[in-house]
Amino acid sequence: MRILLIGPGSIGVLFGGKLALAGNRILIYARPHFSTILKEHPLKLTDIINKEHVVPNFEKAPPIPELIKLSPQEFPKICLITTKSYDLESVCREYQPVLNKIPIIGLIQNGIGNEEIIENNYPNSIIFRIITSHGAMRENISHIIHTGIGNTSICQIKPPYENISAENKQIIKEFTDNLQYAGFELKLNKNPLEAIWRKALTNIGINAIGALTQLTNGELLKSESLLNLIRKTINEAILIANKLQIPLDPSFDYVQNTLEVLKNTATNKNSMLQDVLRKKKTEIEFLNEKIVNYGKKMHIPTPINKTLSQLIHGLENSYIL
Ligand SMILES: NC(=O)C1=CN([C@@H]2O[C@H](COP(=O)(O)OP(=O)(O)OC[C@H]3O[C@@H](n4cnc5c(N)ncnc54)[C@H](OP(=O)(O)O)[C@@H]3O)[C@@H](O)[C@H]2O)C=CC1
Ligand SMILES: CC(C)(CO)C(=O)C(=O)O
Numbered sequence: 001m002r003i004l005l006i007g008p009g010s011i012g013v014l015f016g017g018k019l020a021l022a023g024n025r026i027l028i029y030a031r032p033h034f035s036t037i038l039k040e041h042p043l044k045l046t047d048i049i050n051k052e053h054v055v056p057n058f059e060k061a062p063p064i065p066e067l068i069k070l071s072p073q074e075f076p077k078i079c080l081i082t083t084k085s086y087d088l089e090s091v092c093r094e095y096q097p098v099l100n101k102i103p104i105i106g107l108i109q110n111g112i113g114n115e116e117i118i119e120n121n122y123p124n125s126i127i128f129r130i131i132t133s134h135g136a137m138r139e140n141i142s143h144i145i146h147t148g149i150g151n152t153s154i155c156q157i158k159p160p161y162e163n164i165s166a167e168n169k170q171i172i173k174e175f176t177d178n179l180q181y182a183g184f185e186l187k188l189n190k191n192p193l194e195a196i197w198r199k200a201l202t203n204i205g206i207n208a209i210g211a212l213t214q215l216t217n218g219e220l221l222k223s224e225s226l227l228n229l230i231r232k233t234i235n236e237a238i239l240i241a242n243k244l245q246i247p248l249d250p251s252f253d254y255v256q257n258t259l260e261v262l263k264n265t266a267t268n269k270n271s272m273l274q275d276v277l278r279k280k281k282t283e284i285e286f287l288n289e290k291i292v293n294y295g296k297k298m299h300i301p302t303p304i305n306k307t308l309s310q311l312i313h314g315l316e317n318s319y320i321l
Contacts, residue, residue, distance in 0.1 A: 001174055002027065004061060004076035004102065006091055008034065011108055012082030013055075013144040014136035015184075017045040020057040022182035027061035027076055029095060035060045037142050044143040068097050077171045078104040080130075081118075085111040085286040092121040099125070103168055104175075106130055110271075111286025112200045115157045126168055127157040129192065131199045133261075134184070135268065148265060152184045155192030193246050198254065201241075204287050205234040205258040207272035208308040211282065212315070214273060218266025221259070231255050233304050237291045243298055272312070279319040284312040 005016045006029045016026045030038070043055040061067055067075070079102045083091055088109075092099065099105065099122055107114055108130045118127050133150025154176060164172070180186055189195045209230055210220055220226050234255050241248055248254070275282045289309040295302035 001025070001078075001178055002074070002076040003175070004029070004067075004079040004098065006079065006081045006095060007083030007087065008058075009082060009084075010136040010138050010144055011132070011134075012080070013043065013045060013058075014134060014146055015080065015082065015108055015130075015132075015179075015182075016058060017043065017053070017055040017144065018182040018184070019178060020055050021045070021053055022178060023057075024178055024182075025057045025059075027059060027067075029061050034141055041142045044139075046139070046143070046145045048146045048149055064095065064097050068101055076102060078102065078106060078175050080106045080108055082108045084281070085109050085114050085283050086281060088114055088117045089121075092117060096121075104128075104171060106175075108132065110199060110203055111283055112196065112290045114286060119158065126159065126164060126172075128172075129155040129157060129196060131155055131189075131195050132184075133199070135265070137274075148268070151187055152179070153187045153189040153192075153195040155189045155195050157192060191247055191249075194249055197241055197246050197248060198252070198257070200287060200290075201234050201237055201254045202258045202261050203270075203272075203283075204237045204291065204305070205230040205255070206262065207270045207282075208284060208288050208312050209233070210270040211272040211276045212308070212311055214269075214277075216266065217262045217268045217270060221262045221266065227259070229304070230258060233288070233308065234258060236302050236304050237288075240291050240294045240298070240300060240302065243300060244294060276312075276315055281316060281320060282312055284309050284316075288312075 001024045003019060003024055004027050005012055008016055008028045008030050020026045038060065043058050044052055045055050046052045079099065081091055104126045105118055106128050115127055115129055130152060132152040135148030137145050137147050139145050176186060206217065209226060210217065238254060272282045288305040291305040292302050292309055
């Protein structure tokens with residue numbers, strides 16, 4: 001199957017690389033320096049059992065004007081976007097002719113509200129989110145390491161499944177079969193918003209606090225006062241979710257789940273901490289700051305998430321010009 005992938009960083013190379021190793025053809029749109037390096041160095045993926053693979057069938061996509069002229073047989077069937085959430089708006093603009101033509105767009109990202117950006121720009125597309133708890137890290141630009149395994153949920157956003165044509169249903173089935181064949185354990189989620197918020201609540205609880213303290217997930221677990229702060233941060237976000245009528249699962253303990261994630265990923269430096277250490281922009285605006293903004297609209301104060309967001313922006317300002 002031909003798949004277009006925009007933004008081959010850690011998670012993009014993990015998903016794209018494993019799909020390519022399973023026999024799919026991955027066409028990528030990357031930053032110019034990545035495409036240059038790919039010409040000179042083979043793309044490598046170290047799997048979870050520490051085996052190194054050279055990834056085949058992972059190639060630079062033709063320039064946009066050429067890609068859109070490809071025949072229906074050659075044109076990719078689906079587009080995966082794996083940039084950071086804050087790059088979505090610019091991706092929508094930069095790849096407009098392609099995204100207008102490709103019927104199915106999948107986002108492999110963390111955060112709340114990402115799909116709204118695609119919906120606003122591409123109201124006729126079939127949109128789904130892929131929420132994953134796999135972990136991937138860059139050894140260097142052309143070598144990615146699979147650092148943790150977990151579940152992956154396919155969250156269908158729009159349109160309702162019954163409104164999708166038989167042809168596109170077949171493409172979605174082929175894609176999900178290919179993902180499973182590539183080694184991703186999949187859950188087709190009947191409650192997509194719950195899956196998105198479940199992952200986001202974990203990131204809301206852990207990421208900013210880990211980034212500010214520079215503690216690993218396991219080290220956070222050892223501090224009763226930080227655990228208390230994590231609990232309060234998540235509970236404040238749950239209050240907003242409930243006001244927004246997000247269908248959270250009343251029988252599920254989102255705080256306890258976060259503590260278990262901390263335990264299962266004890267050696268991890270969370271992704272926001274990694275961004276801060278690399279002096280990169282963080283995804284705070286799609287996590288804690290999203291809660292603050294929803295709160296503002298509904299006149300509900302969110303002091304903990306607000307303070308965390310301000311501190312992270314302060315940190316970003318200390319290194320981003
Ligand atoms: N890494 C992980 O383990 C996990 C990540 N996620 C989520 O997945 C998403 C991606 O994360 P991750 O892979 O770690 O991030 P990375 O920064 O490693 O990868 C994103 C890539 O997209 C590139 N990019 C940005 N804009 C464009 C563009 N316009 N055209 C082409 N390429 C572009 C970036 O280039 P440049 O760096 O030059 O800007 C970068 O190489 C995030 O939302 C993250 O939260 C979810 C689960 C696990
Ligand atoms: C689950 C967790 C918190 C693991 O570190 C993560 O998703 C992240 O680092 O962004």
